[in-house]
Amino acid sequence: MRGAFPYGPGQRQALDELLKSCTEGTIGPLPSGAPDRERWREWGLPDRVGRPWYDVPWLWSESYFYRRLLQAVGWFDPGAWQGIDPFRPFKRAEPDAPETDAELAALDALPTLPEPERACALLHGSLWGNRADLGFRLSAEGAEAQDPVPALVADDSAALWSQLPPGGAATLVLVADNAGRELVPDLLLIAHLLAEGRAARAVLHIKPYPYYVSDATTADVVDALHRLRAAPGVAGDYARVLWSAMADGRLTVRAHPFSCAPLPYDRMPDDLRAEFAAATLTVFKGDLNYRRLVGDRRWPPTTPFAETTRYFPGPVAALRTLKSDVITGLSPATESALVAAEGRRWRTSGAHALVQVALKWPGAEAT
Incomplete structure (x- = not known):
């Protein structure tokens, strides 16, 4: 990072x-003039x-480290470096990579598929990010590798789609993770769900x-939209859907x-809780968001996902590639197969993913 600027x-x-x-010292305070000093006081x-x-x-030390890193490079201070993302060169490299051109070109095959298959392909693209070739080569034949241990270790896709039927009036909230090709x-x-009427608003x-090196900010959203607008074919069409939806407030x-x-999301403030409560479905993307959603602790892997998210004020889903030890919602058979095949490596290798949904848990908080 030091060499990026x-x-x-x-x-x-x-x-x-x-x-x-x-490495050698202790946690220090924020400067007296820090704009978020009071917020961090509330956060402990x-x-x-x-x-x-x-x-x-x-989780706390990771987050505070990135906050202190921004302080060190002058993000918050008046001056020439205020607001300059220290990770931006790394983020910009991905959308400009040749692999991205191939992935976007693969979108042109989508119109040949029935809408449910297109939706599934795009869901898997979002799930796997830059490991999936955007999932656009999914088809009815051979969509899943026939390995002893499945790549998708939990799949509640049917429950997810039940919240987003075609022709509905759903409000989708998507809590993004990384920038760039993810x-x-x-x-x-999002563009597909809006265009096909599976969501009226997103x-x-x-x-x-900037946070955790690759996490998405507003500037990264703008970069991604410009990258899509510059692409031909279906990718450009989706870009126009997104641009129009932002202009008229649907996105x-x-x-x-x-x-x-x-902090985990069970500590969310009231205004955010109200927003999630009003959504038809809230989707959390990525590993860090998953840790914050279920609680950053070593759950028994068979602990029901719905139990760990019972505090959540509305229907909630997780799309996550496994890159940390935190995991819930596996069947005993799946856990046993993973351990037998890979030991503990399956938890962190990024070779497995999950789609988990909790629509309602008995005794959960009322929405």
Whole structure:
């Protein structure tokens, strides 16, 4: 990251001090003039100042590290570097890669498929991101590899589609994860749902500032839209759907501060809870969002997904490639097969994914 921009001596020194703090020192406070100082106080910073970084919950320390990194490079401070995303060069490289051209060109085969198959292909593209060739080569024949252990370890797709039938008036909330070649298929899925009447309105939640290197911000959404608009064929058609939907309000972009909170979603503020409660379906993308959704802890893998999300105020879904130890909602047979075939590696290799949905849990909070 240091080589991505010509940072000056002050920024380089601040980055060195942050590194030393993480490896040898303790958690320090935010500057007195930090715009989000009060918010971090509410998120537990005063109780953690002076403690080693590895002596606090991992989710909390990860989030605070990225907040301090932005402080070090001048994101929040008045001056020439204010608002400059330190990760932007890495994010921009993906949409401009030759592989992206091939993936977008594959979209041109979609019109030959029935609508349910197109929807499924785009869902799988969003699920797998840049590992899926956007999922556009799915067909009725051979769509799933016939391996002893399936790539998709949990699949509640039928429940997801039950919330988004054609011709409905659904409001979809999608909580995005990464930028670049993972954000593009998220946008394509939204475009399809709007164009085919599976959603009347969509809300895309992104991060209010750079976070976890690749997480999507508003600038990344704009980059992805421009990349789609420049593409020929079906990709360009979907771009026009998205552009029009943003112009007339059917698609809105939200950057809620809690999206960068070091806390699980059961601690969400009231305004965000009300928004999720009003949605027909809220979809959480990616590994970090999954950890925050179910709680960043070592659940027994067979713990029902609906149980870990029973606090959630409305129907909720997770689209996630497995890249961390946190996992819920597996059948005993699937867990046994994964362990027998791969030991513990299946939890973090990114070779497996899941679609999980919780529509209602007995005794859950009323919406």
